[in-house]
Amino acid sequence: MQWAAGETALTVERPREDLFREVSSGYNGLISRIALSYEADRALRLELIQDILLAIWIALPNYRGDASLKTFVASIAQKRSISHVTQRAQEPRQVELPPELRSGTLTPAEIALDNDQKKQLVEAIQHLRLPQREAIVLCLEGFSFAEVAEMLGVSTNAAMLRCQRAKNALKTMMEQKS
Amino acid sequence: MSAEFEEFAALWAQEPDAEERRIFAALARTVSRRAKMIYYIELGLALFLGIGVLAALFLDQRPATTVLVLLVIGATAWLSWKRYNLQQVAMIADHSDRERLLKNAIASAEGRLRYSTLSLQFLVPGFFLGLALRGTVSRDFDFFFQTLWDSFIEPLTLAGAVAVVALLLYFGYNNLQLRRQLERLRVLQAQYRQEAILDDEQKNI
Numbered sequence: 001m002q003w004a005a006g007e008t009a010l011t012v013e014r015p016r017e018d019l020f021r022e023v024s025s026g027y028n029g030l031i032s033r034i035a036l037s038y039e040a041d042r043a044l045r046l047e048l049i050q051d052i053l054l055a056i057w058i059a060l061p062n063y064r065g066d067a068s069l070k071t072f073v074a075s076i077a078q079k080r081s082i083s084h085v086t087q088r089a090q091e092p093r094q095v096e097l098p099p100e101l102r103s104g105t106l107t108p109a110e111i112a113l114d115n116d117q118k119k120q121l122v123e124a125i126q127h128l129r130l131p132q133r134e135a136i137v138l139c140l141e142g143f144s145f146a147e148v149a150e151m152l153g154v155s156t157n158a159a160m161l162r163c164q165r166a167k168n169a170l171k172t173m174m175e176q177k178s
Numbered sequence: 179m180s181a182e183f184e185e186f187a188a189l190w191a192q193e194p195d196a197e198e199r200r201i202f203a204a205l206a207r208t209v210s211r212r213a214k215m216i217y218y219i220e221l222g223l224a225l226f227l228g229i230g231v232l233a234a235l236f237l238d239q240r241p242a243t244t245v246l247v248l249l250v251i252g253a254t255a256w257l258s259w260k261r262y263n264l265q266q267v268a269m270i271a272d273h274s275d276r277e278r279l280l281k282n283a284i285a286s287a288e289g290r291l292r293y294s295t296l297s298l299q300f301l302v303p304g305f306f307l308g309l310a311l312r313g314t315v316s317r318d319f320d321f322f323f324q325t326l327w328d329s330f331i332e333p334l335t336l337a338g339a340v341a342v343v344a345l346l347l348y349f350g351y352n353n354l355q356l357r358r359q360l361e362r363l364r365v366l367q368a369q370y371r372q373e374a375i376l377d378d379e380q381k382n383i
Contacts, residue, residue, distance in 0.1 A: 017210070020206070020210055023206075024202070024203065024206035025203075028194060028198075028199055028202040028203070028206075029191070029193045029194055031202075032198060032202060033191070046201070046205065049202065049205055050209060053205060053206055053209040054209050054212075054213065057210065057213045058213070079279065082276075082279070082366075083283070085362070085366075086283060086359055086362045086363050086366060087359055117189055118189050118190075118192065121186060121189050121190060125190075129369050129373070130366055130369055130370075131276070131369055131370050131373035137190075139183075139187075140187045140190040140191065141190075141191065142187070142191070152276065153275040153276060153277075154374075154377065155377075157377075157381055158374075158377035158381070161376070161377050161381065162373065162377065165376065167180075167182075167183055167186070170186065171182065
């Protein structure tokens with residue numbers, strides 16, 4: 001961030017705080033889900049979310065608005081999660097999900113079915129190879145292939161192929177589980 | 179994409195419940211508070227150091243003091259700049275190029291592993307060398323082993339030995355962790371390379 005004439009450290013802190021508030025209120029689902037795809041253990045996942053938030057706080061002054069804030073956040077969250085995976089000595093595979101994933105207008109039976117399917121989906125995603133996992137998570141989050149490609153540093157075509165392979169692998173795993 | 183994918187996406191993109199959102203908000207507040215606290219501590223330390231060196235310069239105006247003060251200011255500025263750059267590189271640069279990201283991570287882990295292995299290798303010999311040097315300086319070399327034993331049963335030496343054992347355990351654990359991390363990084367690098375090969379193969383079909 002460039003300081004304009006008369007600006008002080010305290011005045012440039014303000015936009016960062018505003019942006020951070022926007023990130024923490026608007027992208028909590030995105031960050032939590034990316035963390036969930038890399039970390040099955042709840043306590044470690046909360047640590048990972050905290051690390052991601054800290055990385056975002058540090059990186060925010062460099063946000064120029066070239067890409068959307070969502071892309072910026074997802075990109076940092078993915079990178080921080082990869083570091084987390086490589087630094088961990090053990091990788092627990094138990095999936096722990098909140099008791100109620102959705103509280104809308106569904107009946108208890110529908111919620112149970114939905115939760116079971118979501119559990120299977122999360123487990124399947126966590127078992128994907130990391131290059132495919134990060135591609136499919138970004139696709140599921142609604143990013144276009146061009147955005148996924150930019151975040152992963154590959155061509156749009158390669159991003160599309162990776163998502164396709166990941167989707168096929170997910171489908172096979174889900175079928176096996178059910 | 180297919181209807182199946184849309185189904186996956188709908189399942190995946192469910193928003194966290196109220197409890198999860200509350201925990202997330204608390205984490206965000208902690209992060210923002212901690213980051214600001216670190217910033218102000220660093221600022222305070224920098225001010226303290228600045229006032230200290232200026233006071234030294236004012237109270238003692240010898241050329242040697244001036245040179246020392248300038249060196250301290252230069253070193254602090256240089257270290258701060260390096261730290262800032264490292265932070266930026268770690269957080270921002272190469273964020274899209276996984277090959278470079280992993281290459282850098284592997285190089286960094288290898289460096290830390292070398293340091294850890296060297297520490298493990300030199301810790302015990304270094305400790306005994308220190309004891310031996312102390313013995314040869316204070317007593318006759320003919321009684322080398324007696325001197326060594328005498329030194330070893332002194333409380334201070336025993337405390338040193340305990341510290342060495344603790345350090346050995348720490349570096350041993352650290353070494354193991356770094357080896358595992360390096361292994362993971364190499365597996366990951368291989369996975370990314372295989373994926374890139376698959377991308378190329380399918381592109382050409």
